[in-house]
Amino acid sequence: xxxxxxxxxxxxxxxxxxxxxxxxxxxxxxxxxxxxxxxxxxxxxxxxxxxxxxxxxxxxxxxxxxxxxxxxxxxxxxxxxxxxxxxxxxxxxxxxxxxxxxxxxxxxxxxxxxxxxxxxxxxxxxxxxxxxxxxxxxxxxxxxxxxxxxxxxxxxxxxxxxxxxxxxxxxxxxxxxxxxxxxxxxxxxxxxxxxxxxxxxxxxxxxxxxxxxxxxxxxxxxxxxxxxxxxxxxxxxxxxxxxxxxxxxxxxxxxxxxxxxxxxxxxxxxxxxxxxxxxxxxxxxxxxxxxxxxxxxxxxxxxxxxxxxxxxxxxxxxxxxxxxxxxxxxxxxxxxxxxxxxxxxxxxxxxxxxxxxxxxxxxxxxxxxxxxxxxxxxxxxxxxxxxxxxxxxxxxxxxxxxxxxxxxxxxxxxxxxxxxxxxxxxxxxxxxxxxxxxxxxxxx
Numbered sequence: 001x002x003x004x005x006x007x008x009x010x011x012x013x014x015x016x017x018x019x020x021x022x023x024x025x026x027x028x029x030x031x032x033x034x035x036x037x038x039x040x041x042x043x044x045x046x047x048x049x050x051x052x053x054x055x056x057x058x059x060x061x062x063x064x065x066x067x068x069x070x071x072x073x074x075x076x077x078x079x080x081x082x083x084x085x086x087x088x089x090x091x092x093x094x095x096x097x098x099x100x101x102x103x104x105x106x107x108x109x110x111x112x113x114x115x116x117x118x119x120x121x122x123x124x125x126x127x128x129x130x131x132x133x134x135x136x137x138x139x140x141x142x143x144x145x146x147x148x149x150x151x152x153x154x155x156x157x158x159x160x161x162x163x164x165x166x167x168x169x170x171x172x173x174x175x176x177x178x179x180x181x182x183x184x185x186x187x188x189x190x191x192x193x194x195x196x197x198x199x200x201x202x203x204x205x206x207x208x209x210x211x212x213x214x215x216x217x218x219x220x221x222x223x224x225x226x227x228x229x230x231x232x233x234x235x236x237x238x239x240x241x242x243x244x245x246x247x248x249x250x251x252x253x254x255x256x257x258x259x260x261x262x263x264x265x266x267x268x269x270x271x272x273x274x275x276x277x278x279x280x281x282x283x284x285x286x287x288x289x290x291x292x293x294x295x296x297x298x299x300x301x302x303x304x305x306x307x308x309x310x311x312x313x314x315x316x317x318x319x320x321x322x323x324x325x326x327x328x329x330x331x332x333x334x335x336x337x338x339x340x341x342x343x344x345x346x347x348x349x350x351x352x353x354x355x356x357x358x359x360x361x362x363x364x365x366x367x368x369x370x371x372x373x374x375x376x377x378x379x380x381x382x383x384x385x386x387x388x389x390x391x392x393x394x395x396x397x398x399x400x401x402x403x404x405x406x407x408x409x410x411x412x413x414x415x416x417x418x419x420x421x422x423x424x425x426x427x428x429x430x431x432x433x434x435x436x437x438x439x440x441x442x443x444x
Contacts, residue, residue, distance in 0.1 A: 288396030
């Protein structure tokens with residue numbers, strides 16, 4: 001690449017794993033190279049035949065995070081081979097002892113501690129040995145963990161939505177795992193939400209390789225496939241600030257080659273409120289759809305003829321969501337003549353122009369797009385399309401557009417033209433209150 005690149009040369013739209021910003025620039029193009037830490041080829045031929053994977057590292061222009069934009073988690077066999085670290089170096093062992101001391105100072109008596117991606121469990125053993133009591137659980141998809149009596153081994157991935165409520169830990173540890181994740185921010189946000197939802201305040205300790213020094217040294221060996229995410233002090237800060245209740249510390253160690261952080265997660269009432277509102281909406285919609293489907297089925301089995309007004313977009317969504325199949329509801333019309341002759345996506349009804357109803361009137365016209373119902377009802381009236389009732393869905397039921405209360409009608413105070421107000425036509429005998437009541441009772 002030339003020394004003076006244009007924006008077209010360097011810009012790449014990609015979602016940052018640390019802050020979720022969507023603009024990055026090219027950082028290191030390593031070409032297609034094999035796995036380097038989890039492959040373990042058993043012969044020279046096997047080594048040479050290894051699959052080569054894209055090393056397309058970019059840098060987020062918002063938080064400075066470096067990541068492989070073409071990384072695929074499925075290409076890395078974490079469940080088959082553990083991601084082992086050599087923990088016996090003298091200086092590295094001193095670093096581990098310092099981490100243990102740092103965490104012990106912040107743990108309550110008899111703590112519950114979870115380590116994600118514990119590997120051989122070196123740190124977890126040290127913590128368990130330094131505490132007089134407590135419970136220590138190590139999660140790692142590699143099934144060959146030998147925990148002995150030091151801690152409980154779980155040969156699976158840690159899931160905040162499941163395991164936070166099960167164990168209610170005081171501390172969750174993740175050492176040299178976040179650099180392997182496709183979406184570390186998503187994981188931390190899931191942990192934060194689970195802590196709030198389950199009313200389970202906890203802390204998260206993260207340790208990752210730090211690339212703060214890479215920029216001044218021009219080092220490239222840090223960038224291999226298994227390490228998707230490369231944190232700087234700034235990108236770690238940005239990630240935790242987005243979702244933690246508080247950040248206790250962000251520091252570097254081991255000659256500034258590792259970065260570690262400790263953050264708190266607790267009550268986030270707005271997140272819980274949004275979730276409860278979403279769940280209530282989902283349950284209400286489920287009940288509403290069941291009710292409307294029963295009502296529509298009664299209409300389909302009755303002596304009354306029905307047409308659906310609207311065949312694409314939101315109308316097609318209405319038809320598909322409620323299962324209005326072509327056998328029971330063959331007649332679909334639309335105001336737009338350009339849509340005539342096409343078919344409803346998913347269900348296949350031929351879409352006819354609204355003038356089809358002039359020669360083939362129906363009893364019930366079901367308007368599938370409530371937000372356009374006033375316009376369509378006015379169009380029906382002005383065109384002279386005969387009908388017995390115009391029906392829309394509102395608050396989980398089918399209602400009469402002209403006679404029932406709802407927010408979609410054009411009221412007199414809203415109209416700019418007197419002729420725009422739709423006067424209800426007289427109700428025919430066959431749609432008497434008695435018959436309508438019978439229909440509604442059968443539906444419920």
